[in-house]
Amino acid sequence: MNQGTIYKSPTWVIPPEERRTASALFNCALYQQKIDIVPKLQKTFNGEKLQFHYFSNTDELVRLCKRYPLDLIVIAVDGDFSDAHMMIMEAKEQMFLSIVPLVVYYPGDDENIYRRALDCEADELFVGAWDQRGFEVRLKMLLKRSRRDLGVNPSSRLPGxxxxxxxxxxxxxxxxxxxxxxxxxxxxxxxxxxxxxxxxxxxxxxxxxxxxxxxxxxxxxxxxxxxxxxxxxxxxxxxxxxxxxxxxxxxxxxxxxxxxxxxxxxxxxxxxxxxxxxxxxxxxxxxxxxxxxxxxxxxxxxxxxxxxxxxxxxxxxxxxxxxxxxxxxxxx
Incomplete structure (x- = not known):
């Protein structure tokens, strides 16, 4: 590029009042099976510019991760957990997915869910009726730990x-x-x-x-x-x-x-x-x-x-x- 080249376009500089309110988009990849927790998550992240990216299998999740700087992966299942279990195990084998906090929500009372969630290395498990206050605290603590501990650059969301x-x-x-x-x-x-x-x-x-x-x-x-x-x-x-x-x-x-x-x-x-x-x-x-x-x-x-x-x-x-x-x- 020649130093003297002139480009005609509107000025890009953000005015001070807009600069103060600018905040990054929070990207959440979401898988739901026989349940809808979008309103609950919206309430949990009230004040965030929250954007959901839906997926139905691991391949779609991989494509999402390469397209967006994902902050969180949520898998919510009501009923048979087998497909979700396999999906989580596959996700944890992918380097770019393994660095994104992955949360499981299961509204039932199946005792085996604890063992299966541990087996597939989910980062957090929420079980039973949705406890807005309790889940919100645990979820935000998970995100803070993840940003502190993982070798991921906060500006680019890329591996460090x-x-x-x-x-x-x-x-x-x-x-x-x-x-x-x-x-x-x-x-x-x-x-x-x-x-x-x-x-x-x-x-x-x-x-x-x-x-x-x-x-x-x-x-x-x-x-x-x-x-x-x-x-x-x-x-x-x-x-x-x-x-x-x-x-x-x-x-x-x-x-x-x-x-x-x-x-x-x-x-x-x-x-x-x-x-x-x-x-x-x-x-x-x-x-x-x-x-x-x-x-x-x-x-x-x-x-x-x-x-x-x-x-x-x-x-x-x-x-x-x-x-x-x-x-x-x-x-x-």
């Missing part, structure tokens, strides 16, 4: 460093060929300092959504992680590198100008003052993607790949504009 390492090591042990792509947003610190964390976080969320949509559209069983800040990891087949990286760059470069005020967008850059009261000029945000290919058992653990990716990323970031660079050498 520990889960990235786990996936990379698993692929290395499997002896499969794959590519690890390390994405970094160029000039992000300057943007974040200039516009503030509120808008910086919106850029992080936008980037996460771009990577999520493109990777999962082209590689349904791919992996995406968020190291932290403006650093992302995605793992794909090595023969999809050019297709995926070029599409991510094209989409990012097309959308990112609309994350600037109109006057900055017209200039194609931002101008800030440093602590010495000197002007500093920064071009529009771009992205650098360092790509490391693992073939024929080239690496023995994730640390070796991490070291090479960090070096390659530094070199890629020196190039102007958005770029991706592929390193096919073995470890050094």
């Amino acid at each position: 460093p520990s889960m990235i390492d786990k996936r990379v090591n698993k692929l290395i042990d499997s002896k499969k060929d794959f590519a690890v792509c390390y994405l970094d947003i160029d000039n992000f610190k300057a943007y974040n300092d200039y516009y503030g964390y509120f808008y910086g976080d919106k850029v992080i969320r936008l980037t996460a959504q771009i990577v999520r949509d493109i990777v999962f559209d082209l590689v349904p069983d791919g992996f995406i992680g968020h190291i932290g800040g403006d650093d992302f990891i995605f793992i794909i087949p090595y023969d999809k590198i050019d297709l995926i990286c070029s599409n991510i760059i094209k989409t990012f470069d097309r959308l990112i100008p609309y994350r600037y005020k109109e006057e900055d967008r017209v200039r194609g850059r931002i101008i800030t003052r440093n602590r010495f009261e000197q002007d500093e000029v920064y071009p529009m945000l771009t992205i650098s993607i360092a790509v490391l290919v693992c073939q024929n058992g080239a690496f023995s653990h994730s640390g070796e790949m991490s070291h090479m990716l960090a070096d390659l990323k530094k070199y890629t970031k020196k190039l102007a504009g958005s770029n991706y660079m592929i390193e096919r050498r073995k470890k050094y």
Whole structure:
């Protein structure tokens, strides 16, 4: 993208009164069998921007998880629990689903439900008549524990460093060929300092959504992680590198100008003052993607790949504009 390119569009900056009331959408995946608990959940999350995504099997739930940053999975069953039991077990085997709190509600008094819920590793079980106050407290405590304990980045709802390492090591042990792509947003610190964390976080969320949509559209069983800040990891087949990286760059470069005020967008850059009261000029945000290919058992653990990716990323970031660079050498 040329720095002088002019994009005509309405200014995107949210006015102060709207900024104070803005809150993230709470995404709840819901399975119901012979029961309707939507009104009860709406009352429990009163004040939240609650959106339900309904599913009837594990495949549909997986697709939902890849499309939306799910906060909670609720399975409510009145009657035979067999299908739900199998669905929960399958969900817990999926990495992206296993990090989302999963709650079961069963209105009956079947004593076996406790054992079966424990067996399938549900995160919380509500049994009997709906106790609005009690269930609300337990549910919100579960969500707080989940956000505190799991290695999930709160901005992007993507797996964090520990889960990235786990996936990379698993692929290395499997002896499969794959590519690890390390994405970094160029000039992000300057943007974040200039516009503030509120808008910086919106850029992080936008980037996460771009990577999520493109990777999962082209590689349904791919992996995406968020190291932290403006650093992302995605793992794909090595023969999809050019297709995926070029599409991510094209989409990012097309959308990112609309994350600037109109006057900055017209200039194609931002101008800030440093602590010495000197002007500093920064071009529009771009992205650098360092790509490391693992073939024929080239690496023995994730640390070796991490070291090479960090070096390659530094070199890629020196190039102007958005770029991706592929390193096919073995470890050094």
